[in-house]
Amino acid sequence: MKFISTRGNAERVDSAYAIKTGLAKDGGLFMPESIPTLTYAELDEMMELSYEERAAKIISKFLSDYTYDEILEDARAAYAKEKFGASPAPVVKVEDGLYILELWHGPTSAFKDMALQIMPRLFTRALKKCGEDRCAMILVATSGDTGKAALEGYRDVSGTKIKVFYPVHGVSKVQKLQMQTQEGKNVSVDAIEGNFDDAQNGVKRIFSDENIRKELDGRGVFLSSANSINWGRLVPQIVYYVSAYLDMVSSGEIKMGEKIDVAVPTGNFGNIFAAYIGKLMGMPFEKFICASNINNVLTDFLRTGTYDKNRTFHQTVSPSMDILISSNLERFLYTLIGTKKTAEYMNELNTEGRYTLTKEELALVRESFIGYYTSEEQTAATIKETYEKSNCLIDTHTAVAVFAAKSYIKDYKAERKILTASTASPFKFAKDVYRSLTGTDPSGDTEALAELSSLTGVGIPAPLASLAEREVLHKNVIGKDEMESSVLSFAEN
Numbered sequence: 001m002k003f004i005s006t007r008g009n010a011e012r013v014d015s016a017y018a019i020k021t022g023l024a025k026d027g028g029l030f031m032p033e034s035i036p037t038l039t040y041a042e043l044d045e046m047m048e049l050s051y052e053e054r055a056a057k058i059i060s061k062f063l064s065d066y067t068y069d070e071i072l073e074d075a076r077a078a079y080a081k082e083k084f085g086a087s088p089a090p091v092v093k094v095e096d097g098l099y100i101l102e103l104w105h106g107p108t109s110a111f112k113d114m115a116l117q118i119m120p121r122l123f124t125r126a127l128k129k130c131g132e133d134r135c136a137m138i139l140v141a142t143s144g145d146t147g148k149a150a151l152e153g154y155r156d157v158s159g160t161k162i163k164v165f166y167p168v169h170g171v172s173k174v175q176k177l178q179m180q181t182q183e184g185k186n187v188s189v190d191a192i193e194g195n196f197d198d199a200q201n202g203v204k205r206i207f208s209d210e211n212i213r214k215e216l217d218g219r220g221v222f223l224s225s226a227n228s229i230n231w232g233r234l235v236p237q238i239v240y241y242v243s244a245y246l247d248m249v250s251s252g253e254i255k256m257g258e259k260i261d262v263a264v265p266t267g268n269f270g271n272i273f274a275a276y277i278g279k280l281m282g283m284p285f286e287k288f289i290c291a292s293n294i295n296n297v298l299t300d301f302l303r304t305g306t307y308d309k310n311r312t313f314h315q316t317v318s319p320s321m322d323i324l325i326s327s328n329l330e331r332f333l334y335t336l337i338g339t340k341k342t343a344e345y346m347n348e349l350n351t352e353g354r355y356t357l358t359k360e361e362l363a364l365v366r367e368s369f370i371g372y373y374t375s376e377e378q379t380a381a382t383i384k385e386t387y388e389k390s391n392c393l394i395d396t397h398t399a400v401a402v403f404a405a406k407s408y409i410k411d412y413k414a415e416r417k418i419l420t421a422s423t424a425s426p427f428k429f430a431k432d433v434y435r436s437l438t439g440t441d442p443s444g445d446t447e448a449l450a451e452l453s454s455l456t457g458v459g460i461p462a463p464l465a466s467l468a469e470r471e472v473l474h475k476n477v478i479g480k481d482e483m484e485s486s487v488l489s490f491a492e493n
């Protein structure tokens with residue numbers, strides 16, 4: 001299977017090349033030329049398989065220049081019991097009709113591990129397949145969870161270096177500590193004086209800077225991304241939606257073929273788009289509930305057809321969704337309206353910060369997607385209610401989606417069952433979860449972990465439990481115009 005750019009002005013490439021480079025030459029994102037299908041016969045067969053085997057089946061449909069055995073080996077290593085426990089992505093029933101898919105049982109307690117534990121393995125294979133002998137420097141802009149998950153995924157992976165930029169005031173204390181204490185010989189972490197979009201724009205700028213490319217090349221280094229714009233990040237995310245559906249069939253919650261809706265707490269639009277690809281492959285997913293916090297650019301887009309990033313940026317209790325530009329939306333647009341219109345809209349977004357779909361295009365979008373946003377108060381109230389009524393402890397991001405799912409049920413008298421992505425352990429955002437439950441502050445950011453645990457009787461995930469004792473190794477804070485020089489000096493060592 002070949003991959004092409006969403007903007008239509010780059011060459012057709014193999015998946016290894018798409019994964020190696022991340023971004024297409026024309027600034028677009030890579031997409032498979034066609035979407036492979038999943039038949040009910042295949043789904044029936046997959047019922048008996050482990051998560052790793054399901055992953056290999058699905059991923060190999062897209063990565064045809066990898067062998068099935070290569071992908072299976074990587075999936076086994078990525079989703080090993082020592083990293084994810086017995087079940088990498090369990091489905092938990094919250095109440096009748098409402099289920100959450102827990103995607104945070106990996107090493108960093110957030111859903112990005114689902115992709116970032118396997119992606120570096122696919123990536124090193126990609127380097128070999130492309131005959132690449134330079135060192136890859138992975139650049140990541142993060143609003144919190146990606147950074148840690150990427151650091152953990154790439155640490156000490158030979159042939160790679162990883163550099164992470166995060167907004168100095170845009171991540172939680174726990175997220176910051178997770179990154180600051182990261183070990184590994186090939187890692188570097190900088191805090192940026194700015195917000196997530198400053199960090200992301202800086203990374204995009206560096207990627208398109210020809211001088212930097214030449215300088216790095218002279219040092220035997222080239223740039224690549226681990227952000228959700230990389231196809232290697234997206235493809236493993238399709239797996240858990242398919243797998244969760246099979247698990248729901250197998251536990252008798254639904255019948256094979258029964259339609260369900262999917263709710264996803266959305267930032268960059270990667271996770272929800274992976275679910276949508278599942279639908280394009282043939283999964284009976286009907287509606288996608290796109291849940292945002294008060295950074296509700298996507299809600300407005302889905303309601304009006306205008307995407308307008310010219311608005312106030314809010315810092316919220318769900319920082320991984322504090323985003324004004326949802327990069328993966330470009331992929332979704334491409335699937336609906338093709339390369340030419342997508343390139344035009346992306347160009348408008350670049351120059352004017354906004355674009356407006358035609359009525360017909362908006363109608364197409366709304367066939368599958370519906371947007372809701374959740375205020376900070378509603379997020380807190382949802383955490384409390386879900387805990388008190390259903391004995392289910394959820395984090396701030398998951399709460400945004402649970403609120404959206406419930407609003408949708410109310411507004412549309414929805415009868416299909418809803419699978420809601422649960423994207424972080426409540427302990428990763430312990431302070432705000434504690435405050436939501438009790439109305440009072442815990443004694444400190446890191447103390448919040450133990451206090452939340454004793455309040456609820458729920459155990460702290462092991463990697464978070466030891467955080468306070470670890471040594472802080474990365475303290476750099478730099479201006480947003482210093483990102484270039486930081487990259488160049490990291491290439492030296």
Ligand SMILES: *Cc1c(COP(=O)(O)O)cnc(C)c1O
Binds near residue numbers: 265
């Ligand atoms: C990254 C992240 C999201 C947003 O996912 P996207 O793929 O960017 O839409 C939601 N919740 C958590 C906890 C995250 O880390």
